[in-house]
Amino acid sequence: MGLFFHIKNSLLLPFFFLVEFSHSFGIMTPIFLKTKVFLHVSDLLSHLTIDTVLDMEKGNKYGTHRVIEPKGVLPQTAYKISNDMELFDNEIRIAVDSLNIDSASFTQLKDEANKNPEKIKKKILEIVEERGKMQNPVTGSGGMLMGTVEKIGDALIGKTDLKVGDRIATLVSLSLTPLKIEAIHAIKMDIDRVDVKAQASLFESGIYSKLPPDMDEALALAALDVAGAPAQAAKLVKPGDSVFILGATGKSGMMCAYEARKRVGPTGKVIGLARNKARADYLKEIGFCHDVVIADAKDATAILDQILEINDGKEVDISINCLNIPECEMSSILPVRDDGIVYFFSMATSFTRAALGAEGIGKDVLMIIGNGYTKDHAEITLEELRESKILRKLFEEKYVNT
Numbered sequence: 335m336g337l338f339f340h341i342k343n344s345l346l347l348p349f350f351f352l353v354e355f356s357h358s359f360g361i362m363t364p365i366f367l368k369t370k371v372f373l374h375v376s377d378l379l380s381h382l383t384i385d386t387v388l389d390m391e392k393g394n395k396y397g398t399h400r401v402i403e404p405k406g407v408l409p410q411t412a413y414k415i416s417n418d419m420e421l422f423d424n425e426i427r428i429a430v431d432s433l434n435i436d437s438a439s440f441t442q443l444k445d446e447a448n449k450n451p452e453k454i455k456k457k458i459l460e461i462v463e464e465r466g467k468m469q470n471p472v473t474g475s476g477g478m479l480m481g482t483v484e485k486i487g488d489a490l491i492g493k494t495d496l497k498v499g500d501r502i503a504t505l506v507s508l509s510l511t512p513l514k515i516e517a518i519h520a521i522k523m524d525i526d527r528v529d530v531k532a533q534a535s536l537f538e539s540g541i542y543s544k545l546p547p548d549m550d551e552a553l554a555l556a557a558l559d560v561a562g563a564p565a566q567a568a569k570l571v572k573p574g575d576s577v578f579i580l581g582a583t584g585k586s587g588m589m590c591a592y593e594a595r596k597r598v599g600p601t602g603k604v605i606g607l608a609r610n611k612a613r614a615d616y617l618k619e620i621g622f623c624h625d626v627v628i629a630d631a632k633d634a635t636a637i638l639d640q641i642l643e644i645n646d647g648k649e650v651d652i653s654i655n656c657l658n659i660p661e662c663e664m665s666s667i668l669p670v671r672d673d674g675i676v677y678f679f680s681m682a683t684s685f686t687r688a689a690l691g692a693e694g695i696g697k698d699v700l701m702i703i704g705n706g707y708t709k710d711h712a713e714i715t716l717e718e719l720r721e722s723k724i725l726r727k728l729f730e731e732k733y734v735n736t
């Protein structure tokens with residue numbers, strides 16, 4: 335960033351040079367000297383009036399200006415991006431207080447660290463230091479963040495509805511968001527949350543949601559993390575459908591089950607997967623699912639057998655995978671009828687396993703990759719919490735004040 339001195343005293347012209355202050359403003363670094371004469375700052379200032387044109391550098395809408403390695407790719411694909419917190423003209427800087435690491439990534443980090451919070455902390459700091467963003471190297475996924483708008487780039491002023499001080503949650507992945515962590519205060523082991531002192535930059539194309547005034551911020555953060563799932567379920571599920579939800583006891587699974595139950599109407603059926611009897615009882619108590627399959631999520635044939643038994647000998651119309659573990663592609667595909675839909679919201683899904691696995695069993699199904707974004711997803715998701723007292727209570731118990 336340049337500071338340009340407008341020279342009033344023409345006698346000084348031979349000594350004209352451009353100077354650049356270091357970011358701390360402590361050291362003066364001549365970057366272009368026409369003469370060998372070196373002036374002290376104080377000498378110079380006595381002859382000059384300073385026009386402080388702190389012009390921000392222009393950024394690319396999608397954030398390609400921050401890509402370090404490899405060149406030419408978008409920030410999500412990049413291995414490393416710049417997390418220098420000097421703002422580009424079309425970015426928004428956020429003072430971050432919480433990260434919501436996506437469940438597939440957090441599960442992997444916990445497994446690798448044997449659930450040791452100090453090791454998880456160290457790993458997160460290492461990843462962000464190395465990549466400039468919180469992108470799990472194994473799952474490739476990120477999560478989202480919550481914080482306060484700290485500064486808005488010149489080019490966005492008047493164009494964004496945000497103002498400095500607004501509380502927001504970003505709805506773009508941490509796997510592409512420039513992030514600088516100063517300190518990690520807490521690892522919230524059971525809810526995938528990491529409380530931090532950090533800064534992040536949101537690109538011009540980056541979507542966000544202002545935190546709603548009618549609910550606790552932790553509640554909104556938890557729900558917005560999986561906003562794509564219930565909103566997509568709302569679009570896919572039709573009256574009379576039979577819907578199978580893998581991970582129905584989890585965050586996105588519960589929201590999808592609630593939404594599916596609403597959409598299938600009196601002639602449809604929602605079936606949830608639970609890993610054991612205790613989780614099945616929990617699911618029945620919640621009441622969003624008509625029936626429950628008890629099986630390990632990787633056991634595709636056991637799941638198919640139970641689905642056929644529950645669903646009058648028929649495969650289901652739609653399955654929704656909200657699991658946080660890998661190798662469950664076939665458990666999602668096998669129980670779906672030909673021409674049915676398989677919606678993979680899970681970030682632990684392998685495209686190769688799903689495509690070749692479906693081919694291998696001769697299943698002609700439509701497979702949908704869980705785009706984290708679908709139109710109005712934040713509104714649909716927050717509305718669910720307002721609509722359903724049960725859902726809100728469950729979420730509050732788990733995600734607020736923990």
Ligand SMILES: NC(=O)c1ccc[n+]([C@@H]2O[C@H](COP(=O)([O-])OP(=O)(O)OC[C@H]3O[C@@H](n4cnc5c(N)ncnc54)[C@H](OP(=O)(O)O)[C@@H]3O)[C@@H](O)[C@H]2O)c1
Nearest residue numbers: 437438581583584585586609631656657658680681704706
């Ligand atoms: N597409 C996107 O943009 C996007 C955005 C955010 C998150 N995600 C992904 O969505 C997925 C779900 O996230 P979430 O936050 O809803 O996760 P979550 O709350 O942690 O739920 C995970 C679910 O998987 C179940 N599960 C795990 N292992 C199982 C097993 N062996 N057998 C049966 N069930 C098992 C859990 O059962 P228990 O309750 O018994 O543990 C739980 O119901 C994750 O993969 C996450 O990364 C995707």
